[in-house]
Every structure is written in structure tokens, then in C-alpha cells.
Amino acid sequence: MINKIEELKKEIESLKADSAEAAEQLRIKYLSKKGILSQLFDEFKTIPNEQKREVGQALNSLKTFVKEKINELKESFDNKGDEGPDMDLTLPGTSFELGGRHPLSIVRNEIIDIFARLGFTVSEGPEIEDDWHVFTALNFPEEHPARDMQDTFFIAQGPDVLLRTHTSSVQVREMEKTKPPIRAIFPGRVFRNEAISARAHCIFHQVEGLYIDENVSFADLKQTLLYFAKEMFGQDTKIRLRPSYFPFTEPSAEMDISCSLCGGKGCNVCKYTGWVEILGCGMVDPNVLENNNIDNKKYTGFAFGMGIERITMLRYQIKDIRLFFENDVRFLKQFKSVD
Numbered sequence: 001m002i003n004k005i006e007e008l009k010k011e012i013e014s015l016k017a018d019s020a021e022a023a024e025q026l027r028i029k030y031l032s033k034k035g036i037l038s039q040l041f042d043e044f045k046t047i048p049n050e051q052k053r054e055v056g057q058a059l060n061s062l063k064t065f066v067k068e069k070i071n072e073l074k075e076s077f078d079n080k081g082d083e084g085p086d087m088d089l090t091l092p093g094t095s096f097e098l099g100g101r102h103p104l105s106i107v108r109n110e111i112i113d114i115f116a117r118l119g120f121t122v123s124e125g126p127e128i129e130d131d132w133h134v135f136t137a138l139n140f141p142e143e144h145p146a147r148d149m150q151d152t153f154f155i156a157q158g159p160d161v162l163l164r165t166h167t168s169s170v171q172v173r174e175m176e177k178t179k180p181p182i183r184a185i186f187p188g189r190v191f192r193n194e195a196i197s198a199r200a201h202c203i204f205h206q207v208e209g210l211y212i213d214e215n216v217s218f219a220d221l222k223q224t225l226l227y228f229a230k231e232m233f234g235q236d237t238k239i240r241l242r243p244s245y246f247p248f249t250e251p252s253a254e255m256d257i258s259c260s261l262c263g264g265k266g267c268n269v270c271k272y273t274g275w276v277e278i279l280g281c282g283m284v285d286p287n288v289l290e291n292n293n294i295d296n297k298k299y300t301g302f303a304f305g306m307g308i309e310r311i312t313m314l315r316y317q318i319k320d321i322r323l324f325f326e327n328d329v330r331f332l333k334q335f336k337s338v339d
């Protein structure tokens, strides 16, 4: 009987199956109630007692061996049927929802597009600045209130490191970098030490513009800004320039547009005046050109600066500036841009 067991072991060692069913057939052949192993166990009962110990051990180990072999064969066919019938390749894929752009980004991109059509390039400067780029080079007098801690966030003093209060600082960076002609806009984030309310925030965004060349005149400034206003707020938009003061421009002006909501008839957005202020502008002060080593006998220029929040609030009739910074999806998902 021992010989029989040895032979069977060899036979089992070389068993092969080419499918899960073939492996199952082998299980039936060797391990079922009427299988070969069962028959051997029956035969075992008949052998002389003194052989039982040796044959019994051999038989048990043969049984374990067959079981392992057949399991191994079966496992090799597991997982193979996965691409099979229970996968429906015609089902639609899992979709994911596309986010929208932030309204401030939509409007900033629109502003960039409008000025790009007039040949303006785009540059950016650092948010953390020094006194020279934010104030001194821009002709701010030593005692100007903007240099006060009350209005400006200082990071360090003497030498001063501060958060820029306006993007006009990028004018200076651009003049350091390039020689005239310069025709560029500078979008970016600015910081002011202000109490937060529906109309003011300590962080907001501006787009600055600078145009320096020979023979640039106030008429060029006016025409450029009129084009911008019409593209941004509609072709019927009118502009009005009121004299103002900025240290870095002379003469300086503030620009109003005819109220895009009531068309100039008067409403609560324009406080019944028909006009809303949207930006500051002027001819670059010759001192600023000189501070930046540009020949102010040869070159003239104009500059302007506008708040992106203000323009966005007018465009979409948003009443509270704080909504831009809360990131409430119920607010944000109302704005869809095509790009």
C-alpha cells in the first residue's frame, strides 16, 4: 500500500488543469466521497495492525498534499473572470463637477484682455515691499499719512519692510526692469490697515497701468480709459474726469463712469448722481521719471489704478465686499466663466 501511496503522490505532483472546471473535476476524482482517497481509506481498514501506523501517516499526508495541490490549481483561476459578464462597458463614466472661477479672477482676466487689445503687457511685483518702491520712488513726501502705521501694515521698521498698499509699486519695478517705451498693466493684491465693513477690506485687488513713451498726452490717457470703460461696462458708457491729487501723477484725476445700472438716471448705486467713481489716474509726475532714471525731457507718460473688487461689485451688483473673501459656495457658484 505504501507503494501505491508513493505513486499517487507523483501523479498528483504533476497534475494540471486548464480551467476552473477541470480543477473541480480533479477534486471530485481525488477527494469526493467515492474518490480515490476515500477508497484508499477504506482499504486502510483491511491492512494488518502493525502496518497501520506507517500507512496511516502516509495516507494523511497524501490527503493534505492533494488538498493543497487542488486549491492551488483552483486559485490560479480566481479573479480571472472579472472582465467578464458583470462589467457593463456601456455605463456612463463617473463624472466630476467642474468648479467655476472666482468672480474677482473673471473680472481681472477681462481687464487684462481689454488692455491686451491695446498692446499692454502684464507684469507682477512682490506683495512684501520696501519703502522705496511703495512710497519714496513714487514721490510721496516724508510726512505723507500713508506712511503712517495707521494705514500701512509694517513687517519691520528701519529699514522698512511693509505690505504694499497699492500696485503703483510695480510701476517702479517695471521702470527698473525696462527702458521706455513701457506699456503694461500690473494686477495684484494690496493691503491696508482698515476696519472691515461692507465697503472696505484690509485685503483687496488692484490693476495698475503705466504707459511711457515720447509724446504721450492727457488725450491718450482719456481715450485709453474711455475704450476700457466701454468694453467693460457697455458701449453706451460715458466717462467723466474730475481733478484730484496723487503724489505720483501731475495732473491727477479720478474717473467716473455713467452708472451702468440706471444708465445715468439716478439710483441707489450711484447715490442718485448718475455717476460712479472707478479709478484714479494722471500724467506720470516728472519727479517719478527722474527717480527711476528716465529722461523726463524726452519721455512723458500716464498711469492709472483701479480696484478689482469695486468693478466686480458694479458689474454683478454685489453689495458687500466681504462676500469675496468668505468662499461660500452658494455665492461663488453663481459666477461662470467660459474659459
Ligand code: DAH
Pocket (backbone or CB within 6 Å): 165, 166, 167, 168, 208, 209, 246, 248, 249, 279, 280, 281, 282, 303, 304, 305, 306
Ligand atoms: N495707487 C492709487 C490708490 O491706491 C490709485 C492710483 C491713482 C494709481 C492714480 C495710479 C494713478 O497709477 O495714476 O489709490
